[in-house]
Amino acid sequence: MTGGQDVDPIIQDNECKCSARNSSMATISDDADAVVFSLRQNKSLKTVQPGDDNLHPQSFVNLRDDTATETQYFGFSIPEEKIFGYCYLWHHPNLNVCSGGLFVFQGVKETFVHAELCEFRTFMSDRSLANGLTEYRLDNGYGVRVLEPFKRFHMTYDDPVRGNSVDLILEGIQPCVMFDDGRHFEQTMAVKGNLLLRDKPYRVDCVAIRDRSWGASRTEEALEMPPISWICVTFGRDFAFNCSLWDHASTSDRPVSVCQWPSAERVLTAQ
Numbered sequence: 001m002t003g004g005q006d007v008d009p010i011i012q013d014n015e016c017k018c019s020a021r022n023s024s025m026a027t028i029s030d031d032a033d034a035v036v037f038s039l040r041q042n043k044s045l046k047t048v049q050p051g052d053d054n055l056h057p058q059s060f061v062n063l064r065d066d067t068a069t070e071t072q073y074f075g076f077s078i079p080e081e082k083i084f085g086y087c088y089l090w091h092h093p094n095l096n097v098c099s100g101g102l103f104v105f106q107g108v109k110e111t112f113v114h115a116e117l118c119e120f121r122t123f124m125s126d127r128s129l130a131n132g133l134t135e136y137r138l139d140n141g142y143g144v145r146v147l148e149p150f151k152r153f154h155m156t157y158d159d160p161v162r163g164n165s166v167d168l169i170l171e172g173i174q175p176c177v178m179f180d181d182g183r184h185f186e187q188t189m190a191v192k193g194n195l196l197l198r199d200k201p202y203r204v205d206c207v208a209i210r211d212r213s214w215g216a217s218r219t220e221e222a223l224e225m226p227p228i229s230w231i232c233v234t235f236g237r238d239f240a241f242n243c244s245l246w247d248h249a250s251t252s253d254r255p256v257s258v259c260q261w262p263s264a265e266r267v268l269t270a271q
Contacts, residue, residue: 044180052178052185052212053149054132059183059215060093068094070214072133072144074155074170075232076191077206082107083197085166087142087155089133091126098124101142102157102166104197116198117164119157150176150187163199168192170210173237186211186232188240207234209242 060068072089083106090099099122105115112118124139137143145154150172157166174188189210195202209232226247234240 042179042181046178046180046182048150048176048178048185049182050149052176053146054134055091055093055129056214057093063215063217064094065217066092066094067217067219068092069216069218070212072210072212074144074153074189074191074210075208076168076170076195076204077208078195078202078204079206081202083195083202085195087166088120089136089138089144091129093126096126098126098128098138100124100138101140104164104166104195106197117159117162119159119164155193163196165194165196167194168204170208173207174240183215184211184213186242188234188237190237207237207240208232209234209240 055070059070070091070093074087076085076087077083083104085102085104087102088100092098099120101120102117103112103115103120104117105112109115112120119140119142121138121140128136128138133144133146135143135145141159142157143155145156146152147154147169152172153170155166155168155170157164159165168191170189170191172187173190176185176187178185187210189208191204191206191208193204195204229245230242231245232240232242
């Protein structure tokens with residue numbers, strides 16, 4: 001991808017070669033309605049549509065499953081302080097429920113509940129999304145405002161009792177990368193602002209990945225498949241990549257690659 005502040009956040013159709021070894025446990029599917037969205041075969045990169053930074057109620061008209069899901073993810077880091085922030089909205093439109101919030105942790109933690117800032121609630125009313133994703137604040141205080149779709153966002157959170165707060169501007173610096181089913185995109189962001197973590201102030205100035213998904217079920221039933229790793233890497237304002245990996249007994253020397261999108265111009269295939 002090409003970096004720069006003035007980049008058009010729309011990416012045109014591009015061929016994307018994805019590969020996976022034969023597996024008796026998990027299969028890449030051509031079915032756009034496959035239950036496990038991460039196992040859909042992604043054959044190309046497409047274009048985001050003007051409303052894709054908002055909710056997609058029309059995508060759930062024929063999907064009455066309780067696990068129907070729409071998501072919004074943002075992240076940030078302070079590498080020199082070993083700090084990482086994971087910020088998530090998980091909307092269940094058929095249940096009128098939201099799950100979401102943020103984790104901010106310093107160093108390696110045994111579980112997410114050991115994070116210095118752990119504010120993620122599973123059951124909240126989706127009344128907070130009355131204005132869609134244009135501007136919302138969840139019951140736990142986590143909130144995002146869209147300043148300009150696909151380009152600029154303002155994230156805030158404040159908990160004076162525990163000495164935690166987040167005030168960040170996130171700016172798209174590369175085009176959105178839309179999967180070919182038109183239900184998931186990712187984008188590289190420049191993130192700047194202030195973090196207060198356990199009463200200690202930090203300055204945030206990093207690059208990170210954000211993503212959005214909608215129009216699919218996310219079952220919590222047990223699946224006959226190994227764990228999946230979702231990896232995002234940002235080298236700077238002009239290069240980033242994402243890949244999903246799983247382990248398999250027949251390829252114990254290296255994981256199996258499901259999909260990757262290093263750039264619009266250069267798409268790599270892992271064998």
